[in-house]
Amino acid sequence: MPAALIFDVFGTCVDWRSSIARAVAQALPEVDSTAFTDAWRGEYQPAMERVRSGGRGYVPLDDIHRENLHCVTPCFGVSAGDGLATAWERLDPWPDVRPGLAALRRGYILAPCSNGSIAMLARLARYAGLPWDCILGADIARDYKPKPRVYQASCAALRLDPAQVMMVAAHNDDLAAARAAGLRTAFVARPTEHGPDQTSDMAPSADWDLVVPDFEALASRLVAG
Amino acid sequence: MPAALIFDVFGTCVDWRSSIARAVAQALPEVDSTAFTDAWRGEYQPAMERVRSGGRGYVPLDDIHRENLHCVTPCFGVSAGDGLATAWERLDPWPDVRPGLAALRRGYILAPCSNGSIAMLARLARYAGLPWDCILGADIARDYKPKPRVYQASCAALRLDPAQVMMVAAHNDDLAAARAAGLRTAFVARPTEHGPDQTSDMAPSADWDLVVPDFEALASRLVAG
Numbered sequence: 461m462p463a464a465l466i467f468d469v470f471g472t473c474v475d476w477r478s479s480i481a482r483a484v485a486q487a488l489p490e491v492d493s494t495a496f497t498d499a500w501r502g503e504y505q506p507a508m509e510r511v512r513s514g515g516r517g518y519v520p521l522d523d524i525h526r527e528n529l530h531c532v533t534p535c536f537g538v539s540a541g542d543g544l545a546t547a548w549e550r551l552d553p554w555p556d557v558r559p560g561l562a563a564l565r566r567g568y569i570l571a572p573c574s575n576g577s578i579a580m581l582a583r584l585a586r587y588a589g590l591p592w593d594c595i596l597g598a599d600i601a602r603d604y605k606p607k608p609r610v611y612q613a614s615c616a617a618l619r620l621d622p623a624q625v626m627m628v629a630a631h632n633d634d635l636a637a638a639r640a641a642g643l644r645t646a647f648v649a650r651p652t653e654h655g656p657d658q659t660s661d662m663a664p665s666a667d668w669d670l671v672v673p674d675f676e677a678l679a680s681r682l683v684a685g
Numbered sequence: 686m687p688a689a690l691i692f693d694v695f696g697t698c699v700d701w702r703s704s705i706a707r708a709v710a711q712a713l714p715e716v717d718s719t720a721f722t723d724a725w726r727g728e729y730q731p732a733m734e735r736v737r738s739g740g741r742g743y744v745p746l747d748d749i750h751r752e753n754l755h756c757v758t759p760c761f762g763v764s765a766g767d768g769l770a771t772a773w774e775r776l777d778p779w780p781d782v783r784p785g786l787a788a789l790r791r792g793y794i795l796a797p798c799s800n801g802s803i804a805m806l807a808r809l810a811r812y813a814g815l816p817w818d819c820i821l822g823a824d825i826a827r828d829y830k831p832k833p834r835v836y837q838a839s840c841a842a843l844r845l846d847p848a849q850v851m852m853v854a855a856h857n858d859d860l861a862a863a864r865a866a867g868l869r870t871a872f873v874a875r876p877t878e879h880g881p882d883q884t885s886d887m888a889p890s891a892d893w894d895l896v897v898p899d900f901e902a903l904a905s906r907l908v909a910g
Contacts, residue, residue: 522844569807579844582794582819594807595819599842617824619747619804 461682462644464618465564466573466596468605468629469581471653473572474551474588477501483547491536494655499535503528508575508604518602520577522548548576549583554650558589560675565591567683573597573614573627575604594618606637615643628678632665639666646670646678686907687869689843690789691798691821693830693854694806696878698797699776699813702726708772716761719880724760728753733800733829743827745802747773773801774808779875783814785900792908796821798839798852800829819843831862840868853903857890864891871895871903 470476477497484500485493507524510516526545533539564570572581572590574597581595596614598604605611615622622642629635630650639645645668651658664671672678695701702722709725710718732749735741751770758765789795797806797815799822806820821839823829830836840847847867854860855875864870870893876883889896897903 520844569811571807577844578819578821578825578842582796582843586794586818592819593811594803594817596803600803600825617803618807619745619802 462568462626463620463624464569464571465626465628465646465682466571466614466643468627468631468634469572469574469576469584469590470548470551471650472628472630472648473557473590474553474584475653476548476551477653477655479551480547483544483550487540487544487547488533488536488538491538496532496536499532500525500528503531512604512607518598520579520599521575522546522577522580546583549580550587551584553588553590554674556674556676560677560679561591563676563679563683565593569593569618571596571614571618573605573611575610606633608637608641611638611641611643615641626669631661635668636666639668644669646672648672648674648678687793687851688845688849689794689796690851690853690871690907691796691839691868693852693856693859694797694799694801694809694815695773695776696875697853697855697873698782698815699778699809700878701773701776702878702880704776705772708769708775712765712769712772713758713761713763716763721757721761724757725750725753728756737829737832743823745804745824746800747771747802747805771808774805775812776809778813778815779899781899781901785902785904786816788901788904788908790816790818794818794843796839796843798822798830798836800835831858833862833866836863836866836868840866851894856886860893861891864893869894871897873897873899873903 467473481493481497484496507528511518525548526542529540529545561570571592571594574581578595578599585592596617598610600617601610601613603609615625626644626646627635627638628646628648630648635645635647647664647668651662670681692698706718706722709721732753736743750773751767754765754770786795796817796819799806803820803824810817821842823835825842826835826838828834840850851869851871852860852863853871853873855873860870860872872889872893876887895906
């Protein structure tokens with residue numbers, strides 16, 4: 461059994477797409493909020509890739525979301541204040557997440573291993589009721605997943621070997637990188653993260669150590685009695 | 686009002702001396718547990734000073750406590766396993782700490798800004814019931830208080846200006862360093878941290894922003910209604 465569980469957050473713990481679309485609809489009622497949300501999020505991987513590749517020093521995800529917001533607004537013929545970028549601190553958890561984490565916390569150290577910053581994840585944890593023991597991930601590694609150092613730095617911060625830590629994610633590429641770094645892996649299906657027409661990550665792509673439908677099932681597998 | 690409160694832990698939140706002496710008495714019944722505890726802790730500042738001065742790269746406090754343990758045992762004619770060093774993860778909170786932090790958490794982000802590591806402080810938080818939003822301090826700065834970068838890195842991780850953050854400590858030198866880094870300051874008296882004959886830090890040595898007898902009084906001053 462692992463000693464700690466570390467979690468992807470955006471998509472795995474929280475439904476970012478519905479929550480951001482709701483914030484966009486409030487702040488920019490004149491735009492198609494879902495299209496805007498997808499366009500905003502569309503800039504996410506390219507912006508992180510500039511950091512991963514060394515083309516840009518580490519900048520926290522808060523700054524990347526804010527920059528990307530102002531990159532996207534002209535395409536929709538609008539402008540937005542910086543405040544909208546903090547909507548990433550107010551994302552609703554999937555319904556199974558709070559009861560699942562509460563049960564898991566009885567047996568394991570729990571922490572996010574996310575590309576979000578400590579500031580973003582601490583505020584999101586309050587909003588969404590996520591009972592983390594500490595916050596790991598990009599900020600302590602000063603790099604972005606799926607770079608191996610993010611998983612390795614997160615295990616090292618807990619003073620655990622990677623084999624004592626299980627990465628929980630809804631994304632196969634995240635789990636592949638975690639496994640390559642020596643961690644255990646658990647896949648949780650989130651088939652509507654990207655909306656009703658999602659095609660990616662509908663099922664596990666490898667023999668992950670655990671494959672579960674949600675966090676309550678994960679707790680049933682990992683917490684005795 | 687500040688947006689976040691960050692806390693010294695050893696001495697300010699927890700009674701390390703009584704708790705360590707109890708663990709020493711269990712592990713090494715043949716020694717004077719209080720004298721052993723004071724000798725072990727006596728190596729703490731010199732060992733951190735080697736890191737602060739640049740004579741040694743950053744090593745987490747867990748390693749320093751373990752090294753110091755094995756440095757002290759021969760003086761008492763005994764030897765101890767590494768397990769005793771993890772006693773620093775099982776320290777009792779002062780009686781006002783849990784109710785005080787529970788009240789403060791309604792209005793503020795709360796985090797330790799300690800020389801302990803993320804691993805040590807996360808496990809200690811579980812043992813002592815400390816409801817931190819995230820864990821800041823030495824590990825994220827890779828240096829030890831009272832170096833200014835430890836306070837600065839802790840504020841930066843919260844994406845707050847130092848003036849938006851209040852440092853809470855029972856040690857005047859900690860507060861002096863925090864004030865020099867631009868933070869607000871609150872002094873909490875812990876007149877028995879070092880036992881009944883304590884002479885240091887019996888009273889505030891400067892006009893700290895708040896001076897309170899305990900965490901419940903701090904909550905009364907900072908949380909409305």
